Amino acid sequence: MIKNLVIVESPAKAKTIEKFLGNDFIVKSCFGHIRDLSKKELSVDIKNGFLPQYEIPTDKKKLVDELGKYAKEAQTVWLASDEDREGEAISWHLAEALNLDTAKVKRIAFHEITKTAILEAIENPRTININLVDAQQARRVLDRLVGYELSPLLWKKVRPALSAGRVQSVAVRLIVEREEEIRNFTSVSFFRGGAIFNIMIDGKCNKIKAELSNRFKTKAEAEDFLKRCVGAEFWVKDIETKPAKKSPAPPFITSTLQQDASRKLGFSVSKTMMIAQQLYELGKITYMRTDSVNLSNMALSMAKKEIETTFGSEYVKIRNYKTKSKGAQEAHEAIRPTYINNQTIEGTNDQKKLYDLIWKRTIASQMSDSEIEKTNISISSPSVKEIFVATGEVIKFDGFLKVYFESTDDDEEENNKGMLPPVKPGDKLEREEISMTERFTLQPPRYTEASLVKKLEELGIGRPSTYAPIISTIQKREYVVLGNKDGVERIYYQMFLRNDTISETHKTETVGYEKAKLSPTDIGILVNNFLKENFGDILDYNFTASVELEFDEIAEGKKVWNVMIKDFYKNFHIKVDETQKTAKKVSGSRMLGVDSVTGKNIYVKLGKFGGMIQLGENADDVKPRFVGLLKGQSIDNITLKDALALLSLPRNLGKYENEDVVVGVGRFGPYIRHKGKFYSIKKGDNPLEISLPRSIEIMEGKQTKSDKYIIKEFAENSEIRVLNGRYGPYISAMKKNYKIPKEKEPKDLTLQDCLDVINQVGEKEPSKKTAVKKNKTKKAPKKKTVGKAKKSTAKKAKTTR
DNA sequence: CAGTGAGCGAGCTTCCGCTTGACTT
Numbered sequence: 001m002i003k004n005l006v007i008v009e010s011p012a013k014a015k016t017i018e019k020f021l022g023n024d025f026i027v028k029s030c031f032g033h034i035r036d037l038s039k040k041e042l043s044v045d046i047k048n049g050f051l052p053q054y055e056i057p058t059d060k061k062k063l064v065d066e067l068g069k070y071a072k073e074a075q076t077v078w079l080a081s082d083e084d085r086e087g088e089a090i091s092w093h094l095a096e097a098l099n100l101d102t103a104k105v106k107r108i109a110f111h112e113i114t115k116t117a118i119l120e121a122i123e124n125p126r127t128i129n130i131n132l133v134d135a136q137q138a139r140r141v142l143d144r145l146v147g148y149e150l151s152p153l154l155w156k157k158v159r160p161a162l163s164a165g166r167v168q169s170v171a172v173r174l175i176v177e178r179e180e181e182i183r184n185f186t187s188v189s190f191f192r193g194g195a196i197f198n199i200m201i202d203g204k205c206n207k208i209k210a211e212l213s214n215r216f217k218t219k220a221e222a223e224d225f226l227k228r229c230v231g232a233e234f235w236v237k238d239i240e241t242k243p244a245k246k247s248p249a250p251p252f253i254t255s256t257l258q259q260d261a262s263r264k265l266g267f268s269v270s271k272t273m274m275i276a277q278q279l280y281e282l283g284k285i286t287y288m289r290t291d292s293v294n295l296s297n298m299a300l301s302m303a304k305k306e307i308e309t310t311f312g313s314e315y316v317k318i319r320n321y322k323t324k325s326k327g328a329q330e331a332h333e334a335i336r337p338t339y340i341n342n343q344t345i346e347g348t349n350d351q352k353k354l355y356d357l358i359w360k361r362t363i364a365s366q367m368s369d370s371e372i373e374k375t376n377i378s379i380s381s382p383s384v385k386e387i388f389v390a391t392g393e394v395i396k397f398d399g400f401l402k403v404y405f406e407s408t409d410d411d412e413e414e415n416n417k418g419m420l421p422p423v424k425p426g427d428k429l430e431r432e433e434i435s436m437t438e439r440f441t442l443q444p445p446r447y448t449e450a451s452l453v454k455k456l457e458e459l460g461i462g463r464p465s466t467y468a469p470i471i472s473t474i475q476k477r478e479y480v481v482l483g484n485k486d487g488v489e490r491i492y493y494q495m496f497l498r499n500d501t502i503s504e505t506h507k508t509e510t511v512g513y514e515k516a517k518l519s520p521t522d523i524g525i526l527v528n529n530f531l532k533e534n535f536g537d538i539l540d541y542n543f544t545a546s547v548e549l550e551f552d553e554i555a556e557g558k559k560v561w562n563v564m565i566k567d568f569y570k571n572f573h574i575k576v577d578e579t580q581k582t583a584k585k586v587s588g589s590r591m592l593g594v595d596s597v598t599g600k601n602i603y604v605k606l607g608k609f610g611g612m613i614q615l616g617e618n619a620d621d622v623k624p625r626f627v628g629l630l631k632g633q634s635i636d637n638i639t640l641k642d643a644l645a646l647l648s649l650p651r652n653l654g655k656y657e658n659e660d661v662v663v664g665v666g667r668f669g670p671y672i673r674h675k676g677k678f679y680s681i682k683k684g685d686n687p688l689e690i691s692l693p694r695s696i697e698i699m700e701g702k703q704t705k706s707d708k709y710i711i712k713e714f715a716e717n718s719e720i721r722v723l724n725g726r727y728g729p730y731i732s733a734m735k736k737n738y739k740i741p742k743e744k745e746p747k748d749l750t751l752q753d754c755l756d757v758i759n760q761v762g763e764k765e766p767s768k769k770t771a772v773k774k775n776k777t778k779k780a781p782k783k784k785t786v787g788k789a790k791k792s793t794a795k796k797a798k799t800t801r
Numbered sequence: 802c803a804g805t806g807a808g809c810g811a812g813c814t815t816c817c818g819c820t821t822g823a824c825t826t
Contacts, residue, residue: 009819009820010819010820010821011820011821012821029820029821030819030820031819031820031821031822032818032819032820032821033818033819033820034819034820036818036819037816039815039816059822081819082819085818086818086819087819089818089819090819090820136818139817139818140816140817140818142816142817143816143817143818144816144817145816146816146817147815147816147817148815148816149815149816150815150816151814151815151816152814152815154815155813155814155815160813160814161813161814161815162814162815163814163815163816164815164816165815165816165817166816166817167816167817167818168816168817277821281821289819289820462817462818463817463818463819465817465818465819465820466817466818466819469817469818470817607805607806608805608806609805609806612805612806614806618807623806623807624806624807626805626806628804628805628806664804665804666803666804666805667803667804667805668802668803668804669804671803671804673804678803678804723826730826731826732826737825737826738826739826740826
């Protein structure tokens with residue numbers, strides 16, 4: 001006989017809470033939602049008040065049965081799902097699916113996992129708030145209607161298996177439009193002035209670096225300025241010192257953790273979440289999917305104590321932060337260490353790094369402001385009207401900067417400004433050098449995973465639990481790709497005035513180097529244009545915000561959920577029908593020009609297998625010619641010249657071993673054909689330019705590569721082989737793969753060695769659970785990690801003259 | 802492995818938000 005059953009969402013939470021409650025309580029987890037609309041069909045009865053048809057997914061059936069058994073036995077069932085819209089719905093679904101007697105159901109909620117918070121919740125139970133549940137149903141049904149009516153439209157009008165939705169389609173739109181901005185951007189150059197002055201103080205020479213307060217648009221103007229400075233003498237005109245303050249950033253929430261881990265640790269969004277999940281399950285940090293910057297009173301007092309003992313009481317400043325983000329539901333605390341007195345933890349390197357970041361941010365959020373003194377020295381000359389300014393910064397009190405420095409995406413070489421020498425107005429300065437450097441306006445940056453999350457959060461689109469999945473969905477659908485771009489070299493001019501002589505040099509720098517940035521694909525651009533044209537209201541950046549307002553009204557009982565849905569659906573569905581009937585199939589077809597040899601039209605369009613060039617009309621008696629685009633080419637930016645080059649394929653390079661070597665583009669990309677055999681041309685070689693000798697090299701290289709694939713074969717048993725795979729050498733036997741023991745050299749393995757390995761693994765089979773877990777921790781973070789975000793203008797100064 | 806792309810029509814695909822687990826050497 002069970003007295004009390006408590007159901008929470010997360011199993012880790014269940015474990016913790018069980019410790020706080022006495023023996024009269026058993027705590028179980030429902031692992032999130034237990035019912036949903038069927039995946040197979042719409043499952044919304046449109047004719048019948050949009051009644052949702054819920055079902056228990058197969059992988060949840062066992063769990064629901066189990067919970068049902070406990071609930072039946074229990075005197076009281078405490079539904080303790082999160083206190084937000086989704087959480088309320090989870091409680092309601094539990095009550096419905098478990099067939100709970102209302103008399104024995106009590107709804108409780110707590111925002112922090114502390115004993116006092118939980119006991120207090122138990123003291124103050126309530127009933128399920130059906131208005132809030134209805135708001136969730138409205139959200140769920142709206143998303144289903146949008147997703148399941150727009151997606152099939154795309155299958156018909158663009159390409160099968162595509163998808164659209166309230167969230168993902170806006171995410172794609174952001175990336176597509178940023179790319180358009182970049183394409184329409186033209187970089188403008190200007191000249192920035194700088195100077196180095198010297199002054200003797202107490203027999204010591206001090207240098208002052210200063211910047212000219214205005215810029216010049218042209219080289220001529222810049223040069224003119226230097227000419228005017230010939231012979232000029234400079235004095236300190238004015239000194240201004242003012243105190244400044246910097247305040248720490250609020251504690252982490254999901255989005256800010258993702259951004260900071262991306263900038264400082266180079267983690268991808270999904271990697272951050274995976275490591276955070278591990279830390280949470282180990283009891284090291286609080287819940288990692290949260291939109292609240294709030295810290296519990298217990299956490300605040302722990303932080304206070306920790307700061308006092310580590311840094312001193314003058315470093316303490318307890319603060320309450322207010323959540324700013326749109327649509328925040330604040331069901332949890334901010335992300336913080338469970339025990340703030342643990343400055344470090346045991347664990348993997350990644351776990352340690354992420355914990356360190358969380359610890360520092362949490363601690364810093366409760367520390368004093370840093371106090372800075374800023375000094376501006378203005379320097380002028382009677383001969384020129386322009387003014388130089390030297391700026392210096394002195395930290396009077398470091399405050400929170402002692403532990404944590406918040407970086408931003410767009411910090412332009414803010415070199416740490418040091419102290420300035422103690423000069424007085426009227427001091428004469430010796431002019432060592434005045435320089436003019438050509439700079440360029442920067443194009444808008446492409447989104448990183450983390451900066452996309454930031455933008456989505458600003459728009460109130462998506463939730464902490466969905467940021468990482470959104471990014472993977474839009475990549476899985478091939479709407480966007482995460483890629484790197486090599487920089488290009490650019491020349492810039494520099495002029496100097498030294499000893500009243502003007503000199504000029506030009507230098508080169510590498511710009512536009514990018515790592516792990518999101519850019520749209522052809523299909524992403526086409527789908528976005530299609531949706532924007534026909535469903536502009538849903539793609540509107542404010543769509544989510546405006547429906548959220550309505551959900552809030554439903555939650556407050558001011559609106560009826562299915563009336564709201566009806567109002568929305570009426571116009572939406574008409575538009576879907578209309579588009580279905582009238583819109584033409586989208587291929588992105590564009591005429592590039594006319595082929596001078598055949599006189600036929602040349603088009604570029606998106607075919608079943610990607611972008612292609614078409615020569616001639618579909619309606620012609622003769623079938624048109626097709627050539628696939630090369631990697632890096634897109635239907636969006638290809639030119640007639642590129643198309644003509646592609647149409648020149650397949651190209652005969654000449655003879656090798658008395659047979660023709662032909663280069664072309666086919667099903668699997670560019671290839672070389674020789675004696676009926678195909679050889680793929682990999683990245684780095686261009687089929688339009690490749691030479692005969694290089695082709696021969698590739699053909700010969702191919703043989704050695706396939707040789708390398710098989711390390712060892714055994715005459716006695718052809719089913720067992722030692723192979724070289726993606727993750728290194730392994731044993732393959734009867735379609736199963738085995739790890740090679742560390743102490744063995746792959747190429748020296750005998751058949752017996754292999755059999756031993758296979759048999760050993762067979763013995764281990766029964767202890768599945770431990771074996772699996774071991775595996776998991778060992779190789780989990782092997783996925784490619786995103787490198788540290790680098791500045792887009794990496795200077796590689798190299799004097800060429 | 803194999804070097805397409807027309808058109809026909811079968812049967813398939815899809816949303817967002819809660820949670821973790823999983824047979825990758």
